[in-house]
Amino acid sequence: MSGAPRTSGPALVPGLLPHTVELGCEFGPLLLKSPLLAASGCFAYGQQFAAFTDLRALGGLSTKGISPLPRHGNPLPRICETAAGMLNSIGLENVGVEAFVRDKLPFLRDLGISVWVNFFGTDFATYIECARLLGGAPGVDVLEMNISCPNIKQGGIEFGTVPEVAHRLTRACVEVSGAPIVVKLTPNAGDIVGMADAVRQAGAMGVSLINTITGMAIDVRSRRPRIATTYGGLSGPAIKPIALRMVHQVATALPGLPICGMGGVLSGEDALEFLMAGAGCVQIGTANFAEPGAVQRITAELRALMAELGLRRVADAVASLRPWPLEAAYQTPAAGEFST
Amino acid sequence: MSGAPRTSGPALVPGLLPHTVELGCEFGPLLLKSPLLAASGCFAYGQQFAAFTDLRALGGLSTKGISPLPRHGNPLPRICETAAGMLNSIGLENVGVEAFVRDKLPFLRDLGISVWVNFFGTDFATYIECARLLGGAPGVDVLEMNISCPNIKQGGIEFGTVPEVAHRLTRACVEVSGAPIVVKLTPNAGDIVGMADAVRQAGAMGVSLINTITGMAIDVRSRRPRIATTYGGLSGPAIKPIALRMVHQVATALPGLPICGMGGVLSGEDALEFLMAGAGCVQIGTANFAEPGAVQRITAELRALMAELGLRRVADAVASLRPWPLEAAYQTPAAGEFST
Amino acid sequence: MTAAQFEARVAANTRLGGGYFSLELEAEEPTPVAAARPGQFVMLRGAWGRELLNPRAFSVLHAEGKRLTILAKAYGQGTRRMWALRPGEPMTVTGPLGVGFPDPDPEITDLLVAGGVGLPPLHMQARVAAAAGLAGKQELFYGGRDREDLVLLADFERWGVAATLATEDGSVGVRGYVTTALAPRLEQARAAGERVRVLSCGPTPMLVAVRQIGLAHEVQTLLCLEENMACGFGVCLGCAVPVHGVKPYRYCCTDGPVFDARELRWP
């Protein structure tokens, strides 16, 4: 397969030279060197990747989710593979705020790329504590607030699925954080636009879409779930169509709200789909496991593809999707909705 | 790959001879010849498959969704492929109740397998009309009520996502139908257990889980959605982990409610996963496109696998999942929930 | 000649340049595809797991006994994998499917207008005609981007079928679109009172142009369409083609892939 010739489709405009493509872009108040970032939980705290890739080629990275106290994570097995995807139930294992700021942050700060610190709590108080401590730490560009964990006890699930609760939680964190807050939403919520709007009104700078989707797999021989906690979070290319749809829904309903899109990006073309759907930047998660240089490769692919399509700046791509022309003879009059 | 030797894992009990496995099973009040049925929209009205496969080897089939009047469907493109899945927006194109009963039903009735007629309306009145006309037609074993179409105007989306609305709609249809009603739920609903419970209390004989998940794909060269209606329904192996999880959630929360599971079944092992998760029978959809004999092959695989695992009857498999033993040293004390 | 699904193995995979390749498959026994008419197609799928779910449609280029050959271009996921297939690798075939072109007619000249991977149905039409001694009633109009985009030309030469070539870069034949040569030919036929019809297959923009030219000249124009297909045998309803009439759609896989230009609800 790898040797097959590249036969390109019709270019929209004459191509550009790749080096003339400008990947630097704005995301809300931020200036990113590139719209491609490494996703939370898939890049640890960055160090392990230095042996494999040039971390400065990244637009930024989001850290493993940080909680006030260290967490040890879930029983095993914690991961398994599914068709074009994987399930995980790591259990938000992390070193805790104190060790993170002391041991991990200095390394990240020195990279000169956008540092997003993903965090979560188990209740209002711990969320707020995290936002205060991390949002004030030097070198933190964004606090990415994970309200998606379907596992936390004490009504935690409501953080990610009930708009009013998410609104209150976001407002409380925004008030104490020195850094802008991007809220990471869960696709398990029934009404993703309602959730995005709720956190936007609470002062979130933007939203990250999407976290993993709750899923399950069974080993029929042992008759056990393949993940010890029965359910796990589905990531990878399998979820890309769902992620793209949610990004497009939110971008269409709430124009102007910065969206960081993610879910199954493995190539520059995948990343461009997210930009066109309305994401201002894109995170890459699962792809890093197989290929520690994934973000760098995908960045090169994105640049080449943008050049081929005559897209000089990231802003030329963002939300540039064209609707199907209703006047075309290929269309029946009533379009715009779908059913199977 | 095809030539690789089969090296089986540890059998739980000594294997059985495949012909001693009894695939006939109960599903609510029904007696099925096999727990494997063809899924709605993926088998048309059956005839096309007669050239390729023995339709009598099926446990049953669910027809393309029927509405009171014929429908012509959506503009094109209507389908596209995604990683381990496909999107479709056919638009519920169908011949309408009258032509169905006159031209299609007799063929199905004569097959001697369980005939599930999938139906939908555009409002309360048309749903009820369908249930009355189809539920009274001879040869209809089950009415599978599709409340999942995210596209129908006039608040149609509420049918599938708001429990009270689904409850009222189901009750109204159950009252006029001569055949038992199985309600097909949408995974786009935030609270799948709440939806299942609502329709159960309204008199549904069971539930079908899951319909397609709303998704999107973009052709970056034309900058257009790959589906003319922008969004389409995602099916295939990509969604299997999500479907299994929903089946397990409903089976666990509402034991006794018959569940017809589906989503991405391509093999006997996939089907057995659904049975173990709690489905009493399983539908096979997208697999039929590539392989018109898919249901028959999967049935043979299921039989062989059940024999290997010592499962003599379907009931031995249904909801037979074993939890991870909490006492095992592999476990930390607090288990049972998951997070990424 | 009802369709069947059967297993076959790659007998040969020949790279023709420009990403084109002809793939020859062999089954255990003679297959029903051997009876395929020009324009009929098969659905093909390799042993490529769960990633690519659905088979892809390919016009039959040639089929006889246990063997069948298709012509394709490495483009998307499926054709790129097929490009790399090696002899002995398995493929699942379903076919023959669809309704093809009408038989060559001694009274009528077929103007075969081909673009890119649209060549196979017209190639088979020319072969069938040549075998029936009607090569003189076939004329090929074949367009592509460049020299590499025009393949299997030697066959037409061998059969004695005249060919008008066009490339966008002018490297072979006239520079520009193949459709440019069609209108004058139709004028000429009209002037000479010659009976002609147009059979065409290729990229949609080309077919749109062929249709307009054919309709303008009031000659029968038959277009072989390539819609996205999931099943190929009338079940998924994915391959709808917009038509005039009571029903807004017909199906590429069962009603086509060959449609009369007048029928299409196209620009």
Add this chain to the structure above:
Amino acid sequence: MTAAQFEARVAANTRLGGGYFSLELEAEEPTPVAAARPGQFVMLRGAWGRELLNPRAFSVLHAEGKRLTILAKAYGQGTRRMWALRPGEPMTVTGPLGVGFPDPDPEITDLLVAGGVGLPPLHMQARVAAAAGLAGKQELFYGGRDREDLVLLADFERWGVAATLATEDGSVGVRGYVTTALAPRLEQARAAGERVRVLSCGPTPMLVAVRQIGLAHEVQTLLCLEENMACGFGVCLGCAVPVHGVKPYRYCCTDGPVFDARELRWP
């Protein structure tokens, strides 16, 4: 000896019976895997698209210069595809990863307890020892289901490493589990005041038994574990191993795959 990710091609794929195969890969240049110790591993992934996302872990059987070899059994999706790979096909390799077994020691006899695809680390330990003239300090205990489950025995013979074999069906060696032979050997060592340690790799139930026997006899017991891995370099946190101590888990890929039996929070 830091790990790298590099491309390689299949140089040879040898089927050994029973679904076992040894896969030899060759890179363009000498690779860091050549420095791998017994017990270290590589992550391998073929050009198999988006269906199988993550690479699979394989112990290094042998590596030198540009070449590296692994031993595997066709079992799941990945190994079944690998079983079918042909010379020239590409694979992506990451490694060497993890912490391996300690060096052979002239003062200590290594009792190498292997089951199934757990052979490679012990095979390499024996080879390294033999090269250092310490073959006499290595003893293999190797168990499987049947004759076909025991592979590469000739190597141990050539190196002069004594082997005790066990099969569940009794077709080779003693009938039953290989662990049955371990306890008497440890008794004997204790009685003779001989310094021994146990190095083991294989299916988890076997390792559980080896651990209990080793602990009961108070000899150093090092187990090479095979947890599900997504990354292999300490990032996904999927390969947690339950241990005693303040933290309930360590990581198979970076802290292991070799763990001291005492450390494991196992039955």
